[in-house]
Amino acid sequence: MSSERDPEDLTARARIRDAAMRHFAEHGFERTTIRGIAETAGVSSGLLRHHFGSKEALRDACDEYVLGIVRRLNEQTWAAFEAGDLGGAPSAQAPLGQFNRYIARSLIDGGSAELFDEITRMGEAWVATFDARRDDEPFTSARVRAAVVSAWGLALPMMSRHLSRVMGADLETPEGFALLANALLDLYSHPLMSPEEAAAARAGLSEAVDTERSHP
Template identity: 35%
Template sequence: MGSASDDLRSAARIRRAALELFGEHGVDRTTVRQIAARADVSAGLVIHHFGSKDGLRQAVDDWILARANEDKGWFRTGVMPQPSDALPDPESAAMTRYLVQVLRHDGPAAARIFDRLCEFTEEMYAQGIAAGLVREPGDRAAAVATLVAYSMGASILGRHIARHLGGDELMEPAVFPRYAEAALELFTDGFFRDRTFLNAMTATNPARNENDQPSDRDH
C-alpha cells in the first residue's frame, strides 16, 4: 500500500491529466483510460481516487474554483499583480482551456461554473467597495453577471483577440499586457464621455425599481 502522500501525489497527477485532456478534447470525448495513460497510472487507480469520470470532473471543477477564489486576493490588498506576474503557468493555461470547453457546451456543468464565478465576483465587488477601489453599481447582480460574461468571453475568444494584437494566444507575453491595459483603461476611464446613454436606458428600464437608491456612481 502506498503512503498518504503517495496517494495525494497520484490524485493530483490524475487531476492535472484530466484537466489537460478535458480542455483539449472536451469531457465527453475523453476516456478514463486516456486520463490514466496521461497520468501514467492504471485506470483502476483513477476510479479508486475519484469514483467515476464524473467524480473526476467535479474534482477538477472544485480545484479550478478554489484557484479562482485564491486569485482574487488583490481586491483585499489593493495591490494588483503586474501583467508579467499574471501570465499563467501551464496548469493555469490548461484551466482556461477547460473552462472554455465547459462554457461552450453549456449544460449543468457550465451553469455550476458560471454560478460559482458569479459568487466569487460578488465577493470581489464587496471587497473592492470596502477597500475604496470599486464603485457600487446601480444593479450589482447584473454587474456581476456581466463581468463574468465579459471575462469568460475574452477567454473563449482569446485566440481571435491575440490575432488582432499580433500573436497566437491571449496569454502570450507579447499579447496579454496589451489586452490587460486596454481592459483596465475601459474599466477605469469608461467608454462614453458622459451619462447620456446610461440616463436614457435607466429612464426606460422596466426592471429598475423606482424606489432604488442612487449609488455613488450617480454623483
C-alpha cells in the same frame, strides 16, 4: 494500519487530475474517455477509478481544485487592493492558461455551474465595493453585473486565437497577457458612454420594452 497517505499515491492523483483538465479542455466532457486520461497521466484505468470513481466525480474534483485556486487568487487580490497595490496582485500577473480553458469548455458543455456561481459571488463583492464610490444609482443589481462581467471574462479564453491574431500578440505569453490586461483596465477606467448618453439609451430601451408589451 497507518492513516497517512502514500506520497506517490497523492502524486498519481494530481497527475490524473491535471490530465483530466487537459482532456476536458481540449475535447469536452462527452468526448473525453477514462482510458485517454489514464494514458496521459501514466496510470491504469483501474487506478483512476480507485481515486475518483467515475468521470463525473473526476470532473467535480477538477472543479473543486480550480475553485480553490480562484478563491486563493481572489483573497490575495483583496489583500493587494486593501494595501493599495493592485499591480502586485497575482491575478494581475498570471497569464491565461489551462485553468481558464478548462473552465470555459466546461461551461460550454453545461457543467461547472457551482464554479460560475462562486466566481459571480466573488465578483458581486467587488462590484458592491465600487458601487459605494458612485454618485448615481446603478441600473441593475451588483449580482447581475457581476454575472455579466464573469461571463465576459470567461469568454476571453474561448476567443483567444482570434484575440491573439487581431492584437498581434499571443495571449498565453506575458506580453500578450499584459496587452489584454491593459485593454481591460482602459475599458474599466474610462466608460465608453457619458452618463447622459447612458440615461438616454436606457430611456429608449424602456420605451421599446413598454411598446413591445403593449403590442404582443
